[in-house]
Amino acid sequence: EDQVTQSPEALRLQEGESSSLNCSYTVSGLRGLFWYRQDPGKGPEFLFTLYSAGEEKEKERLKATLTKKESFLHITAPKPEDSATYLCAVQARGRGSTLGRLYFGRGTQLTVWP
Amino acid sequence: DTGVSQDPRHKITKRGQNVTFRCDPISEHNRLYWYRQTLGQGPEFLTYFQNEAQLEKSRLLSDRFSAERPKGSFSTLEIQRTEQGDSAMYLCASSLGGAGYEQYFGPGTRLTVT
Numbered sequence: 001e002d003q004v005t006q007s008p009e010a011l012r013l014q015e016g017e018s019s020s021l022n023c024s025y026t027v028s029g030l031r032g033l034f035w036y037r038q039d040p041g042k043g044p045e046f047l048f049t050l051y052s053a054g055e056e057k058e059k060e061r062l063k064a065t066l067t068k069k070e071s072f073l074h075i076t077a078p079k080p081e082d083s084a085t086y087l088c089a090v091q092a093r094g095r096g097s098t099l100g101r102l103y104f105g106r107g108t109q110l111t112v113w114p
Numbered sequence: 115d116t117g118v119s120q121d122p123r124h125k126i127t128k129r130g131q132n133v134t135f136r137c138d139p140i141s142e143h144n145r146l147y148w149y150r151q152t153l154g155q156g157p158e159f160l161t162y163f164q165n166e167a168q169l170e171k172s173r174l175l176s177d178r179f180s181a182e183r184p185k186g187s188f189s190t191l192e193i194q195r196t197e198q199g200d201s202a203m204y205l206c207a208s209s210l211g212g213a214g215y216e217q218y219f220g221p222g223t224r225l226t227v228t
Contacts, residue, residue: 004156031213031214032213032214032216034216034217036219041222041224042221042222043118043205043207043219043220043221043222044157044205044219045219046216046217046218046219049214049216051214087156087157089156089157091213091214093213100145100147100162100169100170100209100212100213101147101159101162101170101172102147102149102157102159102217103159104156104157104158105156106154106155106156107156
């Protein structure tokens with residue numbers, strides 16, 4: 001069964017203190033791995049898509065990397081406005097109508113304090 | 115690009131009542147997805163459409179749930195005879211294609227069943 005596990009569940013950082021969030025996945029053939037940011041009471045906001053091991057994507061203070069078993073979201077010198085829940089999701093490669101659905105982890109709740 | 119919109123944003127209903135939610139996807143997107151999210155969890159897949167065809171339904175989608183996408187544009191999700199366990203955030207997402215394409219989420223409809 002396709003599964004996504006994120007760690008830690010919660011992370012508190014001081015402003016400027018860099019860290020990484022982890023997303024481990026088990027999927028019957030990875031079609032894509034997606035990172036989203038979600039603010040309280042809002043829908044997830046798309047950040048990155050990674051397709052193959054070794055791939056990296058960057059956006060401002062965020063950098064996402066991918067291996068065959070996990071993905072990391074590195075946050076460099078975070079600011080309070082980076083506080084949110086970060087969700088990881090995978091899409092499986094395969095036949096039939098299951099193509100397209102995303103399997104989400106439970107997310108990492110990040111708090112950055114001044 | 116006006117993004118994905120959902121209506122209503124909040125709905126409070128009494129147990130046993132029927133409710134209907136609406137989702138308007140990004141105009142050129144042919145795929146539309148419904149997810150459900152409860153507190154502390156990642157979104158869980160419910161169903162999706164390619165144009166007007168409903169291609170897959172999750173086992174989470176009991177007989178009390180029905181979704182439509184007439185003419186391949188907006189979609190509605192109806193819950194009949196609501197139960198307290200239906201209380202959740204209902205999220206709609208759309209994408210240009212299936213596998214490998216990022217999904218863009220709307221703001222969600224928060225349902226509370228009393």
